[in-house]
Amino acid sequence: MTEDKKINSRRNFLKRGAIVLGGSMVASYLGCNPMRRFVAQTAEGMDLPADISSFNPDFWFQILPDNLVLLKSPKVEMGQGIFTGYAMMAAEELNVSMEQMRVEHANTASGIEDALGTGGSNSTLSLFKPIREMAATLREILKLGAAAIWKVPVTQITTQNGVLQSGAQKMTFAECVAATKKWTIPETPALKPASEFKYIGKDVKRIDLKTKVMGTAQYTIDSHFPNMAYATMLPCPYFKATLKTVNTAAAEKSPDVLKVVQKDGWVAVVAKTQYAALSAAQKLEATWDVPQMLQQAELEAMVTVGKGTEVNVQKVGNAKSVLENGSGKVYKQAFRTPFGTHAPMEVNGTVAHVTKDIAIIVLGTQQPSITKSLVAKALGINKKMVDIQIPFLGGGFGRKGMMGNVVETAQLSQIMGRPIKMMFTREQEFQNSFYRPLTHHVLSAKIGENGDIQAITHDQATPDEVLKFVTGSTLPLKLLGADFISAGHGASLLYNIPNKSATVWGTEIPMPVGIWRGVGMYPNTFAVESFMNELAHETKKDALDFRMGLLTDVKDSIAQRTKKVLEVLKEKSGWTTAKPAGVGRGVSIANDRKSIAGSAVEVAIVEGKIKVLRVTQVLDVGMILNPEGIRSQMEGCVMMGISGALYEEVTVKDSQVSMSNFHEFPMATLADVPDIQTIILANAQEPYGVGEPPLAPIAPAIAGAILDLTGKMLRQLPLKI
Amino acid sequence: MKISFKINGQETTLDVDPQMPLLWAVRDELKLTATKYGCGKALCGACTLHVDGDMLRSCSIPIEYASGKNVTTLEGLPESHPVKQAWMELQVPQCGYCQPGFMMAAAHFLQIHPNPTDADIQTNITNICRCGTQSRILKAVKRAAELSKK
Numbered sequence: 001m002t003e004d005k006k007i008n009s010r011r012n013f014l015k016r017g018a019i020v021l022g023g024s025m026v027a028s029y030l031g032c033n034p035m036r037r038f039v040a041q042t043a044e045g046m047d048l049p050a051d052i053s054s055f056n057p058d059f060w061f062q063i064l065p066d067n068l069v070l071l072k073s074p075k076v077e078m079g080q081g082i083f084t085g086y087a088m089m090a091a092e093e094l095n096v097s098m099e100q101m102r103v104e105h106a107n108t109a110s111g112i113e114d115a116l117g118t119g120g121s122n123s124t125l126s127l128f129k130p131i132r133e134m135a136a137t138l139r140e141i142l143k144l145g146a147a148a149i150w151k152v153p154v155t156q157i158t159t160q161n162g163v164l165q166s167g168a169q170k171m172t173f174a175e176c177v178a179a180t181k182k183w184t185i186p187e188t189p190a191l192k193p194a195s196e197f198k199y200i201g202k203d204v205k206r207i208d209l210k211t212k213v214m215g216t217a218q219y220t221i222d223s224h225f226p227n228m229a230y231a232t233m234l235p236c237p238y239f240k241a242t243l244k245t246v247n248t249a250a251a252e253k254s255p256d257v258l259k260v261v262q263k264d265g266w267v268a269v270v271a272k273t274q275y276a277a278l279s280a281a282q283k284l285e286a287t288w289d290v291p292q293m294l295q296q297a298e299l300e301a302m303v304t305v306g307k308g309t310e311v312n313v314q315k316v317g318n319a320k321s322v323l324e325n326g327s328g329k330v331y332k333q334a335f336r337t338p339f340g341t342h343a344p345m346e347v348n349g350t351v352a353h354v355t356k357d358i359a360i361i362v363l364g365t366q367q368p369s370i371t372k373s374l375v376a377k378a379l380g381i382n383k384k385m386v387d388i389q390i391p392f393l394g395g396g397f398g399r400k401g402m403m404g405n406v407v408e409t410a411q412l413s414q415i416m417g418r419p420i421k422m423m424f425t426r427e428q429e430f431q432n433s434f435y436r437p438l439t440h441h442v443l444s445a446k447i448g449e450n451g452d453i454q455a456i457t458h459d460q461a462t463p464d465e466v467l468k469f470v471t472g473s474t475l476p477l478k479l480l481g482a483d484f485i486s487a488g489h490g491a492s493l494l495y496n497i498p499n500k501s502a503t504v505w506g507t508e509i510p511m512p513v514g515i516w517r518g519v520g521m522y523p524n525t526f527a528v529e530s531f532m533n534e535l536a537h538e539t540k541k542d543a544l545d546f547r548m549g550l551l552t553d554v555k556d557s558i559a560q561r562t563k564k565v566l567e568v569l570k571e572k573s574g575w576t577t578a579k580p581a582g583v584g585r586g587v588s589i590a591n592d593r594k595s596i597a598g599s600a601v602e603v604a605i606v607e608g609k610i611k612v613l614r615v616t617q618v619l620d621v622g623m624i625l626n627p628e629g630i631r632s633q634m635e636g637c638v639m640m641g642i643s644g645a646l647y648e649e650v651t652v653k654d655s656q657v658s659m660s661n662f663h664e665f666p667m668a669t670l671a672d673v674p675d676i677q678t679i680i681l682a683n684a685q686e687p688y689g690v691g692e693p694p695l696a697p698i699a700p701a702i703a704g705a706i707l708d709l710t711g712k713m714l715r716q717l718p719l720k721i
Numbered sequence: 722m723k724i725s726f727k728i729n730g731q732e733t734t735l736d737v738d739p740q741m742p743l744l745w746a747v748r749d750e751l752k753l754t755a756t757k758y759g760c761g762k763a764l765c766g767a768c769t770l771h772v773d774g775d776m777l778r779s780c781s782i783p784i785e786y787a788s789g790k791n792v793t794t795l796e797g798l799p800e801s802h803p804v805k806q807a808w809m810e811l812q813v814p815q816c817g818y819c820q821p822g823f824m825m826a827a828a829h830f831l832q833i834h835p836n837p838t839d840a841d842i843q844t845n846i847t848n849i850c851r852c853g854t855q856s857r858i859l860k861a862v863k864r865a866a867e868l869s870k871k
Binding site: 078080205206208210211212213214215219221224275276345346392393394423425426628632633635643662663667669670676 | 737738741742745748749752754755757758759760761762764765767794795796800805808812813814815817819820843844846847848849850851852854855857858859
């Protein structure tokens with residue numbers, strides 16, 4: 001069979017259904033309803049409208065001959081533990097053990113294609129019901145198969161640990177698959193009630209734990225093809241610059257260089273080894289046309305409240321009028337957060353193997369579907385001929401939802417006629433990235449004569465994060481006329497204050513910006529919750545009690561769940577105990593897509609530097625899937641939050657990012673680990689996101705603790721005393 | 722140039738540029754991919770391995786340095802190694818990318834500090850993790866010290 005025919009027949013084969021049993025596909029359009037629910041849930045969870053018309057059910061489950069169950073995940077594993085969560089959901093309904101579950105990424109040529117990609121702390125919620133429904137259906141299909149073999153009513157068949165049983169008769173799922181030629185498809189069965197859960201809600205070890213400890217886990221740059229060559233690109237040193245001239249003579253003569261390729265304004269060296277490619281790239285002599293030499297101060301001036309497109313995203317009562325009229329005091333402060341970078345430990349990279357029949361792209365990406373379209377377009381081939389194969393992601397944090405060098409690597413493979421591996425250097429990762437945009441916030445409150453908060457306003461300025469790079473999507477992102485995902489996310493004010501408003505000032509800046517873990521929630525929470533700490537301080541109230549006093553609406557479930565988080569924080573963090581000398585305490589909360597996160601911290605100043613001593617993290621996740629996985633994400637958010645609060649800052653000079661490697665971009669290390677206590681609450685019927693929500697409250701809680709300790713408010717990240 | 726050395730106990734000979742960083746020789750020539758590229762400047766420790774019992778950041782060491790020596794990567798530590806066992810027990814990894822470097826740093830550190838305090842670990846293990854597994858790494862290093870004595 002030619003390569004072409006193989007691919008075509010595989011496509012047709014896969015279009016027929018969602019579950020593979022014994023090498024044949026079962027259940028035409030099975031999974032259609034669960035998939036529709038998945039898309040709808042995703043849309044709801046992310047406040048996004050979604051287009052489901054192009055949906056096509058593909059391969060999700062397979063029973064392997066050794067009685068293991070393979071689940072193909074449309075969401076990517078980047079450390080957040082989603083493979084483990086999905087395995088738990090499936091094992092729960094299939095009645096198999098966790099040890100029998102295998103999870104792999106769906107590749108785009110034969111698997112489920114998820115147009116929305118992975119992000120937004122939505123992977124658990126969006127597939128919580130669909131995966132269980134498909135697993136339950138698969139279990140019933142197997143029972144019907146066994147009933148036919150044994151000639152007994154299906155009601156007499158039970159399942160446990162991947163074994164079907166009726167009286168004394170037993171057979172494994174795999175044996176049933178091997179013995180069955182024709183399958184009967186049931187209606188989608190009812191799901192197990194929570195009272196019967198065996199795995200959901202219990203501590204389960206990561207399904208990828210062992211491979212990651214033993215060092216066998218594969219990431220993009222670990223993949224290898226026979227006859228593969230290595231490439232490295234000449235990085236563009238300035239934002240928006242174009243290549244004017246390049247002298248490639250010295251690079252071409254460098255040892256082991258195969259070719260210096262120039263295409264579409266970029267230059268890459270292809271060599272026999274990684275070292276040869278990197279060494280030769282140093283010898284390229286280029287000149288650039290730089291449209292403008294941007295400076296940090298200019299960028300900050302561009303991103304300032306009052307400039308750009310004004311969009312009101314929240315209006316309750318009439319805050320403006322209350323602020324301007326009547327008695328009481330107006331309290332007003334401004335906050336700034338800096339440009340941020342993702343700095344995943346795994347740099348971006350691609351391995352491409354393009355032949356006339358298929359373009360295999362090995363890429364750790366949060367956006368396989370968009371990537372497939374871009375590669376097809378760049379190579380001038382049909383999308384069906386592009387197979388994005390996803391290994392583990394060595395950290396994502398949003399960076400791997402945006403483009404790296406996939407298009408150029410695919411083109412190099414096409415030009416060279418052989419597989420190509422091309423990775424970013426760390427310097428390129430720092431300087432040729434998409435950055436979390438800097439933000440500016442102005443908050444005002446009207447404090448009544450008796451210290452009550454009568455009105456509050458939040459004006460936020462941010463460059464466009466999302467709209468610029470999401471291409472080929474059917475999502476109408478420009479709701480409200482604003483970049484609502486980033487700017488609107490966390491801009492609105494949660495507290496039950498009678499007059500409140502939030503306004504976003506959208507702007508564009510001439511440098512690449514994009515989504516960073518927590519998106520708008522990160523800067524907005526810093527500004528809003530820092531301001532709340534200041535208001536408590538100004539009105540001489542306890543920062544925690546002050547917040548609880550503003551969560552009075554009993555019909556507002558978010559407000560009430562938030563109040564509960566604060567109550568638990570107060571009790572468990574030792575908030576009311578005597579403070580040791582030289583210690584400050586601070587608190588902050590964040591309501592992030594229905595998950596409620598709260599942090600109480602203790603800080604001291606040690607040798608002139610802020611030192612975080614203790615962090616108590618409370619997270620109301622709605623419903624608990626895997627406590628162990630949730631704790632892991634919470635601890636990670638504590639450390640990333642400390643890193644952002646105390647150290648991280650990207651600055652710009654002469655249209656270049658000033659940081660080239662880790663020595664110029666300090667991050668939290670083992671020396672920064674505080675005493676961490678994590679508490680998980682469950683106060684709703686669905687599992688909400690855990691990967692981002694616990695991050696946002698850390699920085700404002702630390703700033704609040706500094707205010708408590710020194711009486712001085714630090715209104716700019718990173719916090720410097 | 723031909724360079725001979727032992728990798729995880731096995732004799733090997735590579736014909737490569739003697740200035741090629743040990744990292745690329747191990748990853749691309751020997752296909753041992755647990756040792757990761759992180760920064761290329763010996764700043765992050767993702768490429769940490771052992772040469773004749775010394776801990777090195779292999780991105781910044783030329784392959785010729787390994788000539789005639791014993792190179793050990795994470796693949797060369799047995800599954801029963803106290804560091805690997807402690808990492809399993811504490812469920813340290815998230816994305817997992819930096820963990821081989823941390824484990825190799827920990828294995829070397831514990832030979833010098835069999836009874837480490839937090840401060841010992843914090844001062845001596847300076848690798849970088851972005852997912853925020855540092856609190857578990859601290860616990861895992863201490864647990865590995867306990868397991869080493871059993």
